[in-house]
Amino acid sequence: SKNLSSKAYVSLIINYIIKIQIYSEEKSYNKQKLSQIVIKGIKNIQKNNNMDISVVIPLYNEDESLPELHSWIKKVMDTNGFTYEIIFVNDGSTDSSWEVIKKLHSGNPDNVHGIKFRRNHGKSPALYCGFEKAQGDVVITMDADLQDSPDEIPELYRMIKEEGYD
Numbered sequence: 001s002k003n004l005s006s007k008a009y010v011s012l013i014i015n016y017i018i019k020i021q022i023y024s025e026e027k028s029y030n031k032q033k034l035s036q037i038v039i040k041g042i043k044n045i046q047k048n049n050n051m052d053i054s055v056v057i058p059l060y061n062e063d064e065s066l067p068e069l070h071s072w073i074k075k076v077m078d079t080n081g082f083t084y085e086i087i088f089v090n091d092g093s094t095d096s097s098w099e100v101i102k103k104l105h106s107g108n109p110d111n112v113h114g115i116k117f118r119r120n121h122g123k124s125p126a127l128y129c130g131f132e133k134a135q136g137d138v139v140i141t142m143d144a145d146l147q148d149s150p151d152e153i154p155e156l157y158r159m160i161k162e163e164g165y166d
Contacts, residue, residue, distance in 0.1 A: 054136030055153070058143075060120060140153060
């Protein structure tokens with residue numbers, strides 16, 4: 001899903017405000033209650049449409065490295081104030097990688113997502129499926145074996161956003 005432009009976002013907020021006014025006058029709804037509902041809706045729009053980074057991680061039998069990788073990415077994202085998602089694509093692992101992904105998701109359902117292949121299809125199909133699900137303005141791929149450093153993400157993001165790299 002695409003990010004809303006600033007103009008579209010402002011227009012959406014104005015429409016919500018008008019609806020609050022109309023509903024509260026015509027149907028004697030509580031303005032405060034309607035305002036709370038609208039604010040919740042706007043926060044959901046922000047959450048779903050203003051994600052900075054999607055990190056797509058194809059993996060095969062990497063159960064031991066996933067918790068450390070997740071923690072490292074989370075630390076980098078939180079430190080830099082990025083909105084983000086991590087998409088783990090389990091490419092038919094025979095170890096406990098999928099159970100680890102489910103556990104990471106349950107501890108952080110807004111930021112950790114998993115895709116599971118029943119059998120090994122290879123890195124390219126795994127990346128393709130991750131790209132299809134990615135919602136971030138910038139998509140970064142990483143290997144699950146800790147060879148790629150999440151500490152490089154802020155600079156990659158800056159280069160893409162400010163210098164036009166892709």
